[in-house]
Amino acid sequence: MRQGLLLWLVALAIALLLPLVAGKSPYLMKVLIIMIIFIIYTHAWNLLAYSGQASLGHAAFFGIGGYASALLASKFGVSPFLTIFIGAAFAAIAGVFVGIICVRLREWFLAMVTFGFSIIVGTIFLNQFTSIFGGVDGMPAKRFFSATLEHRYMYEYYFMLLIAIATTLLIYFIMRSRLGFAFAAIRENELEAKVLGVNTTKYKLIAFLISTYLAGLAGALQTHSFAYITPEIYSVHNSFWPVIYAIAGGLATLEGPIIGTVAITLIWEGLKNLGLSFGRFVIIGLLLVAMVIFRPRGLASILDRWR
């Protein structure tokens, strides 16, 4: 345990010091900021998987959070620092709605419904209410920090990092609480959990609520960081990335989303600099298959002997 804590502190120190090295390059800072947003997003997906529910359509909640926050900020002039938390609540409302559909479903049925839901939501945002959502062109979103501010990437980085740390702590406490035990029990064997008196419906819905709130928060963070949002946000890639990150890092573990997101982002950006475009998707796909076959517990399992 002590060594585990040490690893966490080392990771935290690196995260805090990184901008001192990377701060000069806007490209690197942008990569780091997106990486942190996706750590939060992957945490969100992973928490749902922790309760045995693997969604293939989390982009829906990522996008709803982003749109809601952008709209609140521009229509009512509220600061984006506030709207990200309100916007995420809209994602959570949608999440509970989908959760109610999904409570009786497992595995691929659930995967199908969530995937389908993201397609439906994407269609609505692309084709309906174009006067509000801006159709295919999307709409601009307020930045967290003015584009002319000197060290804005650095401020943005530390702000995202703060939320990522808070999210990680939240997930840590959830995993160690009664809630977390209920999630794990449902994941391992839903019927047994039910027999033992766990209200599985309630806990599955709670998992959906928290997971989709955090996904919406991550979507809102990305939206205000990019300063625009389009229906592209509902693309299947945004649904699949957290799955890939979580599996690479270690499914249903606390450190998995962090390790996976960092590792895959490094590989991804490295391959990009080698000039690969489609090739890097092929490599990520091969990695994913190889991980599931040879290291089903992810990269985090390498650290096991340290604990």
Add this chain to the structure above:
Amino acid sequence: MLDASIAMQVLFWGIYAGCIYMLLATGLTLIFGVMKVVNFAHGEFLMLGSYITFWIVSLLGINPYVAILPSMILLGLLGIAVERLAFRPILGTGKLNEIFVSLGLIYILQNGVAFLWGDDFRSMHSPYAAKTIPLGSINLPLDYVILVFFTAVILLALHLFLKKTSLGRAMRATSQNRKAAMLMGVNVERIDMLCFGLGVALAAAAGSLWAISGQLFNPYSGSLPAIKAFAIIILGGLGSIPGAIVGGLIYGIAENAGGYLFGNYWKDAISFLILIAVLVVKPHGIFGEGEE
């Protein structure tokens, strides 16, 4: 208003699209029945079928309908390789792993094709492209009629194979009860492999026919049909071939009618709305029984 000739047109379009879904869903349900595996990357084989047929036709200059069979055989072999390398190692380690592996396969196949041949839309030219058959008040493109005919022939051949040959009997036995089949001397792992190859070959046939009948295709054109085929086998009952055929037909018609009534961009969303509605009412599909 909906007049008769438009209704006919929509119905025929639905049957035409339904044939593609039928072939895809039949392959998917065959694989599921025997291996209890859901391959989300099934549509990528449809896409590959379009490409392989395209290349056979461009390189050899033969009639595209003749190219379907070699294309099916080539992809069937690829399917066998995929089963051996990707699915066999994770069989029985949990359903989530199957979803994740097929996700990886989607990335590999889509982008592998894009890497090799680019991601622009391509099209094929059928020698019968301009010909139509008059039926009542509407004209049916000849290629569409051939597609429906080919689908019927392929499904009939599959039916005969499953009912009349000993290999087909072994497949059905494995599908009904894997352990009992094993005890009766069926080599279930070989059946898995053949079944996967057969399912992939059916997807290849669907992709070939789809492309030959004039539809554009690119490396990403397989994903949505596959998800819909998956919805169809949920509706029709997992593992049931008649369910897949009837489901595919109903789905094709419903989707086209919905697209006509609400606008074409709603096509995909409508099909998922149907699926979700069914799952809410009957979580195991219309014809499916509760299992687990």
